[in-house]
Amino acid sequence: WDITNAVSRTLEDAQSGVEEMLFEPVIRLGVTGLSRAGKTVFITSLVANLLDRGRMPQLRAAAEGRILTAFLQPQPNDAVARFAFEDHLAALTGPEPYWPEGTRSISQLRLSLRVRPSGMLSGLRGPRTIHLDIVDYPGEWLLDLPLLEQSYGNWAAETIALARTDSRIEHARPWLDVLDTADGAAVLDEREAQRQAEAFRGYLRTAREAGLSAVAPGRFLMPGDLEGSPALTFAPLPEPVKSRGNSLHATFARRFDAYKRIVVKPFYRDHFAKIDRQIVLVDALGAINAGPQAVEDLRQAMAAILMSFRPGRNSWLSSVLGRRVEKILFAATKADHLHHSQHAALAAITEELLDDARRRADFRGAKTEAMSIAALRATIEETVRHDGAALDCVRGRLLDGGREVAMYAGDLPKDPGALLVPARQGAAKWLDAEYGIMKFAPPRVALAPDEGPPHIRLDRATEFLIGDRLA
Ligand code: GDP
Known part of the structure; x- marks a missing residue:
């Protein structure tokens, strides 16, 4: 069954691939970053500025007047929520503008552009339609990749040890108190399971609110539609001396595996693997403002997030990654909090923040760049x-x-x-x-x-991400 399934899927993929190449090319642009990095505002502003052109001089196709029309279309993927563009735009542009609700789950939007080709081909070819499929998803979800290589026992031991470190103990204490009263060998009691999971989630939430970034499992803070499901009702427990199949510990170990199987893998296989271009938004300024520990934590979280873009050769992820991410842009957001004389310094800090991960990685040949942007200048x-x-x-x-x-x-x-x-x-x-x-x-x-465009370098970011495909 599996093989037939795989074969028919491959055929389908190949077919849609050929159709795309011949007729209407599709660019799948992933937009990610940790919570409050600025994903929602970025996508809303990007789409608004592409729909209502004239404010993107650094996007060549726009400056050359080659984008003839831009329009929203139903996205091809029926199983994913649509990005609520109209609601978000209304929030930002109403008489009393307010920031919209940020990303909580995956969503998608298709923007189609009628583009006149540039250069020599312009006389030979008529305008063609290029679809930009924007996929918005929480960066927290990428923190789950390492879990795939871990057993419940390893993960639990590591998570408990991390919670006891200096920068975390203060946030972790209420959870660790609850953990101290746990008896992993006892027969599962669902209320006790919930109590443990809730205390653990409370710790992740407090750590996040204090500016710390490394807070896996990703769905504990960004549950999407899985809120309250058994796959999200587990927590780390130390290994008991003896454990039976129906104990709390054994149940949590099973749920940890279920989490990987029904949450983590489908996301990578069905969504992540199909992305061609990626922007990773980073609220570096927010972390600097929160202090050195938040900066160090952000650095570690970004290193963990970037692992998804350079999986080990024999890993599960590399086996499902079909197409290759061709370009990755790392963008420090909210640059409008700084005078432009400081923007280069912010970009340099962001680049250096990601440097560990970048230095070791070739990102499977993807082209990368770092810049500072503001999707909406306030x-x-x-x-x-x-x-x-x-x-x-x-x-x-x-x-x-x-x-x-x-x-x-x-x-x-x-x-x-x-x-x-x-x-x-x-x-x-x-x-x-x-x-x-x-x-x-x-x-x-x-x-x-005379006050300049309503964004900072949104057009340059767009040129880097998709400009070549609009040529
Ligand atoms: P998400 O959680 O990644 O979707 O983040 P949002 O897009 O909701 O942004 C989080 C918050 O950051 C917003 O509510 C704003 O307060 C702020 N923000 C995002 N983008 C900008 C920007 O370009 N300029 C300014 N000044 N603030 C921004």
Whole structure:
């Protein structure tokens, strides 16, 4: 049965592949990043700016006037939620704009572009339709890849050990107290199972709220439609001396395997494996603002996330990856919190933050780049005098209360090591620098023409990601 299934699937894939190449090419763009990195705002702004052109000068096809029309279409995948573009756009552009609800699960949107070819072929070929399938999914889900190689026993031991480290113990204590009362050898009692799972999830949530990023299993914080299912009702337990088949420990071990089988693998096989281009959004500024431990934690989480893009040769993942991700863009988001004179420093920090993973990886030949962007500019730039010196600030409307203020987030070092080295060494605070970020509301009116485009480098990001396919 399996083989027939596999063969018919391969045939189907091949067929749709040929159709795509001949007639209407499809670009599958994955958008990911940890919660609150800016995925929802990014996709909404990208689609709005492609639908309503003229504000993307760095996207060549747009600047050359070759995108004739852009329109939304029903996506081809009936089994995935549609990205709620209209709702999100209404939130951001209404008379009292507000930030939309962020990504909680996977969703998809198809934007189709009628594009006139460039260069020599333009006279020979008429315009053609190119479909951009945007796939939005939580970066937390990519933290699950290492679980595939782990047994329940290994995972539990590692997770408990990590919770006892300095940066985590404070958040983990309530869960560890509940864990201390667990009896893994006892016969399963579903209420006790829920109590353990809930306490464990509470720890992950508090750690996340404190700015820590490495919080697997990914679905515990981003459950999608699996909330409350047995596959999400387990937690780490130490190995009991003796364990029977119906014990709490044995049940959790089975559920851990079920989680891998029905949650992790289908996501990779059905969605991740089909992506051609990927943007990974990183709220580096948010982590810098939260302090060195958050930066170090973000670095580790990003290293874990990036493993999915360079799986080991003989791993399960490489066996299901059909097509290759051709380009990966790492984008530090919310750059509108900084004056442009600091944007290069933010991009450099982001690049260095990912460097460990990048250095070791060839990403299976994918082209990579790092930049700092703002999908939606909530500020304008302003230089104010402070203690006799000129200070390059940004001005925006505060999310809390709506007052207009000028903000100076702090001076990011030109050398990223000045932040990343103390973070690695476990510093509790930044030594001689202070960073503070205020939360701005989305802009109330479209920016005036002389105030620049309503985004920062969204067009350059788009050019890197899909520009070659629009040529
Ligand atoms: P998601 O969880 O990755 O989908 O993140 P969202 O797109 O919901 O963004 C999380 C929050 O970050 C938003 O509610 C905004 O407060 C902020 N944010 C996202 N993008 C921008 C941006 O371009 N500029 C500013 N100033 N804030 C942003």
